Amino acid sequence: MIRTAMKMLMGDRLKYTGLLLGIAFAALLIVQQASILVGLAHQTGSFIRDTGVADLWVMDDQVRFSQDSLPISDNTLLRVRGISGVDWAVPMYQGFLKSRLPDGTRKVVILVGIDDATLIGGPPGMVTGSLKDLRIDKAVIVKDDELETKFKMKRGGDRGLRVGDVMSINDQDAVIVGTYSAEKSFFWEPVVYTTYTRGLQYAPRERKLMNYVMVKLKPGTDLEEARAQIEKATGLRARTGDEFEQITADYILNETGILVNFGLAVFLGFVVGTLVAGQMLYNFTLDNLRYYGTLKAMGAGNMKLVGMVLAQAMVVAVLGYGLGLGAGSYLGKLVGDAGLAFRMPWQVPVFAGLxxxxxxxxxxxxxxxxxxxxxxxxxxxx
Amino acid sequence: MVTSSATAGTMNGQGATRKLAVHCKSVTKTYGAGGAKVTALRGIDLDIATGELMMLVGPSGCGKTTLISVIAGILDRDAGECTVFGVDFNTMSASAKTKFRGSNVGFVFQAFNLIPTLTAAENVAVPLMILGEGRSAAVKKGKEMLEKVGLGERYKSLPSQLSGGQQQRVAIARALVHEPRLIVCDEPTSALDHETGHVIMRLLKNVALKDDRALVIVTHDARIFGFADRIAKLDDGEVKSIQTPEEMNIGVAK
Incomplete structure (x- = not known):
C-alpha cells in the first residue's frame, strides 16, 4: 500500500511539485537563515583565529569582544613573563583610529600593533610583501581583498589603495608595505597591522595603551594552573582563544539583536514551513478523501491509511528538504563567494532536517x- | 406492508436451495438528534440469498443508500437484526468489521471511485493489496480480472484514459478480484448511457453473480430493472414491496 500511496502522491505532478517546492522553500529558509546566523557568529571570532598562536589571551576583565580595546597596564607583560610555565608573552595594541587615504577619503581603521621583535600576532598569511617589512619606517600592512573595496579611493582616481601608497593614521604617515590575507571579519572597519611600538605612536595619548598580552605556554604546562597564576599575578582575565571567541560571539549575538533577528527568521522558516506543508498536505489529503474513504470501505484499516499518509508526508519531507538544502547550499556558495557570512556546519542540515x-x-x-x-x-x- | 413473492430458500424460480447471504429484520437507522432527527430506515425486513441479484429501488431519500451501507457494514444500524453470511456487524470490533469487509464485500460505486493516479490493473489490485498480497502478484491478478471484464488490453491505462463504461468495468473487476461473497453496487449505471448501462449489467449478472455470491444493487434506473432477480421497493425508510421483474411486468433482461 505504500507504493500505492506514493503513486497517489506523485501521480498529480502539479500538486506534487507544488508540495515539494513549498517544503523546499521552508527548508531553504531554515538552512539559509541558520547558516547566516552561524556564519555571522563565526565571523565575530575571525580576528582571534587569525592570531591563533597564543594559548592564552590576557585582557581586562571587562572586555566584551575582540575589538573591545580596554587598556591594561604595561607591567602586565613583565608579570606574565615572570610566571613559570610561560614560554613567551607578547603585547598587542588594538584601537579604532581615524585615517585618511591619499585622496583625502576618511576612514576609521582598527590598528593592530604586534610585537616588534617577534611579529607574533600578525595575520595568518601575506599576499604581497613580507611581515618583516613592518620593520620599515612607518610601515603598515592592509588586507589584500580590501584594497579595492574598503580602501577604494572615490575622491580621486577612483582606484584602490596600492602597496607604496602613503595614508595617514591619526595624522601621521603610514606607508603600505604589503598586503595580507585573513578570514572575513564581522566588523566593517578594516584591520591595519603595524608593530606594537609604532601602534602606540599612532594611537592618541593615553595612560595605558596595551590591550592584550598573548601568552604561549611551555610544553607540558597545565593550562588551568598557568591561567590561575596569570590571573592572580595580574588581576586580569586570561582566556583561551576558543573562550575568547565564545565571549565575543555571545556579546555580539546577544547585544546587537542578531541572534533574536536571525533566530526569529529561522523560527519563521519553521512556522512558514509548517503552515505551507500543513496546508498543502492537508489539501492533498482532502482532495484524496474520497479515495481514502473507498479504501476504508474496501477493508483498509485506519493504521494502513495512517501509514499511507505518513509515508507521503515523510517522502515529501525528505525530498523537499533535499531540494531546499541543495538550493540553500548553492545560495550559500553564491553568498560566500560574495564574501558574506554563510557557514553550514553539519548541525545546520541536521537541525533543518529535523x-x-x-x-x-x-x-x-x-x-x-x-x-x-x-x-x-x-x-x-x- | 411488505409483499414478497419469494423466500431466501428458493430463488429465481429454479427451485434450488440457496444460502442466506443477507438477513435484515426490523432494521432501523436514525441520523441526527432532537429537532434535526431523521429516520432513514424504519424496520426494514429483507433477506437476500446467494446467487441472487437484488435491486433496491425507490425515490431519493427513501433509505436505499443507508440500507446498502448497513448491509455492507460501513454504517451501524440502531436497532433490529442484520447479518451477512451469518455475521452480525454490530457485534464486531471496528477492525474486525473492516477485515471482514475487506475479505467478503466488493463495492461498485456510481462515480467509480478509481484512484486517478493508478493504472487500471493497479486499481483492480487494490483490494488484494489491502488483504496483504504482494504488489506484483496483486497487479498480475488485476490484469487477469481485467481480461474477464473485457479490458485486458487496457490494463496500463489510467482512469482518465478510459470511457465511463470502461471505468465502471474496471470498478467491477476491482469488486470481484478478491472473490468476495457479497457485492454491493450503488447506482452502477446512472452515469452511463443506456447501451453501456446494459453492458455493465450483463457483466454484473453473468460474470459477477455466482451461486455462492449475492449482489445488491441500489438504483433508480428503471431501464435495468429487468436484470434483477427481485426488486425491493423502498419508500420513507420502509420496504414497500419485494417483487420479481415478471411480477412487475418488466421483461427479464439477460
Whole structure:
C-alpha cells in the first residue's frame, strides 16, 4: 500500500511539485537563515583565529569582544613573563583610529600593533610583501581583498589603495608595505597591522595603551594552573582563544539583536514551513478523501491509511528538504563567494532536517485526523 | 406492508436451495438528534440469498443508500437484526468489521471511485493489496480480472484514459478480484448511457453473480430493472414491496 500511496502522491505532478517546492522553500529558509546566523557568529571570532598562536589571551576583565580595546597596564607583560610555565608573552595594541587615504577619503581603521621583535600576532598569511617589512619606517600592512573595496579611493582616481601608497593614521604617515590575507571579519572597519611600538605612536595619548598580552605556554604546562597564576599575578582575565571567541560571539549575538533577528527568521522558516506543508498536505489529503474513504470501505484499516499518509508526508519531507538544502547550499556558495557570512556546519542540515520532518509530521497529523474520522459510508455519496 | 413473492430458500424460480447471504429484520437507522432527527430506515425486513441479484429501488431519500451501507457494514444500524453470511456487524470490533469487509464485500460505486493516479490493473489490485498480497502478484491478478471484464488490453491505462463504461468495468473487476461473497453496487449505471448501462449489467449478472455470491444493487434506473432477480421497493425508510421483474411486468433482461 505504500507504493500505492506514493503513486497517489506523485501521480498529480502539479500538486506534487507544488508540495515539494513549498517544503523546499521552508527548508531553504531554515538552512539559509541558520547558516547566516552561524556564519555571522563565526565571523565575530575571525580576528582571534587569525592570531591563533597564543594559548592564552590576557585582557581586562571587562572586555566584551575582540575589538573591545580596554587598556591594561604595561607591567602586565613583565608579570606574565615572570610566571613559570610561560614560554613567551607578547603585547598587542588594538584601537579604532581615524585615517585618511591619499585622496583625502576618511576612514576609521582598527590598528593592530604586534610585537616588534617577534611579529607574533600578525595575520595568518601575506599576499604581497613580507611581515618583516613592518620593520620599515612607518610601515603598515592592509588586507589584500580590501584594497579595492574598503580602501577604494572615490575622491580621486577612483582606484584602490596600492602597496607604496602613503595614508595617514591619526595624522601621521603610514606607508603600505604589503598586503595580507585573513578570514572575513564581522566588523566593517578594516584591520591595519603595524608593530606594537609604532601602534602606540599612532594611537592618541593615553595612560595605558596595551590591550592584550598573548601568552604561549611551555610544553607540558597545565593550562588551568598557568591561567590561575596569570590571573592572580595580574588581576586580569586570561582566556583561551576558543573562550575568547565564545565571549565575543555571545556579546555580539546577544547585544546587537542578531541572534533574536536571525533566530526569529529561522523560527519563521519553521512556522512558514509548517503552515505551507500543513496546508498543502492537508489539501492533498482532502482532495484524496474520497479515495481514502473507498479504501476504508474496501477493508483498509485506519493504521494502513495512517501509514499511507505518513509515508507521503515523510517522502515529501525528505525530498523537499533535499531540494531546499541543495538550493540553500548553492545560495550559500553564491553568498560566500560574495564574501558574506554563510557557514553550514553539519548541525545546520541536521537541525533543518529535523525541523522539516517535524513540520511535515505536524501537517500529516492534521491530515491523519481527517482520515481517521472519515466515515466509509461517505463513498456512497455522489 | 411488505409483499414478497419469494423466500431466501428458493430463488429465481429454479427451485434450488440457496444460502442466506443477507438477513435484515426490523432494521432501523436514525441520523441526527432532537429537532434535526431523521429516520432513514424504519424496520426494514429483507433477506437476500446467494446467487441472487437484488435491486433496491425507490425515490431519493427513501433509505436505499443507508440500507446498502448497513448491509455492507460501513454504517451501524440502531436497532433490529442484520447479518451477512451469518455475521452480525454490530457485534464486531471496528477492525474486525473492516477485515471482514475487506475479505467478503466488493463495492461498485456510481462515480467509480478509481484512484486517478493508478493504472487500471493497479486499481483492480487494490483490494488484494489491502488483504496483504504482494504488489506484483496483486497487479498480475488485476490484469487477469481485467481480461474477464473485457479490458485486458487496457490494463496500463489510467482512469482518465478510459470511457465511463470502461471505468465502471474496471470498478467491477476491482469488486470481484478478491472473490468476495457479497457485492454491493450503488447506482452502477446512472452515469452511463443506456447501451453501456446494459453492458455493465450483463457483466454484473453473468460474470459477477455466482451461486455462492449475492449482489445488491441500489438504483433508480428503471431501464435495468429487468436484470434483477427481485426488486425491493423502498419508500420513507420502509420496504414497500419485494417483487420479481415478471411480477412487475418488466421483461427479464439477460
Amino acid at each position: 525541523a522539516i520532518v517535524v513540520c511535515c509530521l505536524i501537517a500529516a497529523l492534521i491530515s491523519i485526523r481527517r482520515v481517521i474520522q472519515l466515515e466509509p459510508a461517505v463513498v456512497f455519496r455522489s
